Amino acid sequence: MATHEEITASLLAFQESYNKNERLKQMNRDWDRVILIEASDIPSRHTLELRGGELSVREGAPPRPDLVVIADSETLTDLFYGDITPTEPYMNGTLKIIGSEDDIVRLDFISLMIWGE
Amino acid sequence: MKRVVSVSLGSSRRDHRVEVELLGELFEISRRGTDGDFERAVRLLQELDGKVDAIGLGGIDVYLYAGKTRYVVQDGLKLMQAVRHTPVVDGSGLKNTLERETVYYLREHTDFLAPGTKVLMVSAVDRFGMAEALSELGCDLTFGDLIFSAGIPYPIRSMQELEELARKILPEMVKLPFHMLYPTGKKQETQDEEKVRKFGHFYQEAQVIAGDFHLMRRYMPRLNGQVIITNTTTPEDVAFLKEKGAGYLVTTTPEFAGRSFGTNVIEAVLVTILQKPWEEITPEEYLECLKRLDFKPRLVPLQ
Numbered sequence: 001m002a003t004h005e006e007i008t009a010s011l012l013a014f015q016e017s018y019n020k021n022e023r024l025k026q027m028n029r030d031w032d033r034v035i036l037i038e039a040s041d042i043p044s045r046h047t048l049e050l051r052g053g054e055l056s057v058r059e060g061a062p063p064r065p066d067l068v069v070i071a072d073s074e075t076l077t078d079l080f081y082g083d084i085t086p087t088e089p090y091m092n093g094t095l096k097i098i099g100s101e102d103d104i105v106r107l108d109f110i111s112l113m114i115w116g117e
Numbered sequence: 118m119k120r121v122v123s124v125s126l127g128s129s130r131r132d133h134r135v136e137v138e139l140l141g142e143l144f145e146i147s148r149r150g151t152d153g154d155f156e157r158a159v160r161l162l163q164e165l166d167g168k169v170d171a172i173g174l175g176g177i178d179v180y181l182y183a184g185k186t187r188y189v190v191q192d193g194l195k196l197m198q199a200v201r202h203t204p205v206v207d208g209s210g211l212k213n214t215l216e217r218e219t220v221y222y223l224r225e226h227t228d229f230l231a232p233g234t235k236v237l238m239v240s241a242v243d244r245f246g247m248a249e250a251l252s253e254l255g256c257d258l259t260f261g262d263l264i265f266s267a268g269i270p271y272p273i274r275s276m277q278e279l280e281e282l283a284r285k286i287l288p289e290m291v292k293l294p295f296h297m298l299y300p301t302g303k304k305q306e307t308q309d310e311e312k313v314r315k316f317g318h319f320y321q322e323a324q325v326i327a328g329d330f331h332l333m334r335r336y337m338p339r340l341n342g343q344v345i346i347t348n349t350t351t352p353e354d355v356a357f358l359k360e361k362g363a364g365y366l367v368t369t370t371p372e373f374a375g376r377s378f379g380t381n382v383i384e385a386v387l388v389t390i391l392q393k394p395w396e397e398i399t400p401e402e403y404l405e406c407l408k409r410l411d412f413k414p415r416l417v418p419l420q
Contacts, residue, residue, distance in 0.1 A: 023271075026271065027263070027269050027270075027271040028269075030270055030315075031269075085289045086289075087289040087290070087292045087293060088292065091292060091293070101297050102268045104297070105266075105267050105268065105293070105297055105298070106267060106268060106269065108289070108290070108293070109263075109267050109269065109286060109290075112285055112286045112289050112290070113285060113286070116284070116285030116286060116288075116289070
């Protein structure tokens, strides 16, 4: 089990890698989304916000998220550090993403662009 | 009589059956759509296994290529593995030969693909041979793989970038349910109006639009005389393209009874003629067989 602080650190690592990737920022300029990241095994909620291609992270839940990402704390930490890809936990149900199919594909894509290969 | 059946995840409204004589042998070729129902497709494949001469998988790819790397679409593989006795193909083996040849044929016989021609390929990883041939001819290429499969308005402009992005993304994306990446079933009969508005300019800026017809159709805006290079078109599809304002239709596969069949069907026919496992058939053998059959691209003026 990971802690809330470890999830925060993984999200900040994800944000740093994202914001260093100019091509990825360009790809997402049209995709403004508020994403709730919620741990299923500990009280931990974070908000990822994409606006104009820039990604920000803050602690706590947003009022009206466009997407909700739910998994146990360990999976979330592994995911945002890039130790695992989202596809398999999504397919086996460990990772739940609530939102439109288009948005789910896009979120998967962002993660692969950061950590892929 | 040889029987070849294409089992498709696409709409059953496009089903058809023809009889055609090829190299002195009578073939019954039919297409059976399962309306995007994966389990129905598996059951149908199991029913046909051992009872027909070859099966084509339509509305889905099993193998995608970028450079020398082959990526296996997991859903496609599950369908292929449902068949144990009858040869089953997805058309990817033939695409590499037939669609390259189509590009070279158009260079020789038309002025559609002069160097610098702006070409939109709605998706290139399912037609890498065509993408490479267009690149060889010096066309100004836009690959729409991210735009039309992932909704990301990022045009890929070179083969190098296509291969680089494929290396990052495809090993994982191929594990997703295929319907998340490609229009299956009823989606093949409708247009995504929001994306038509958002991405239509990529079509309008091109002189030639090439690639998978269902993907192309789903996001196609009003055109202004563009050349369309594709296959699997029905008379209704031809009417749709005319109405949209396309200038020419080039189909890479021959027409039987008003239908241009998918490459999976033609590959299944060739496998039946060549009587070899598809993994052992070389591009040269496909090419030689296509010459014997006198298969040529079909050019249809639309305006």
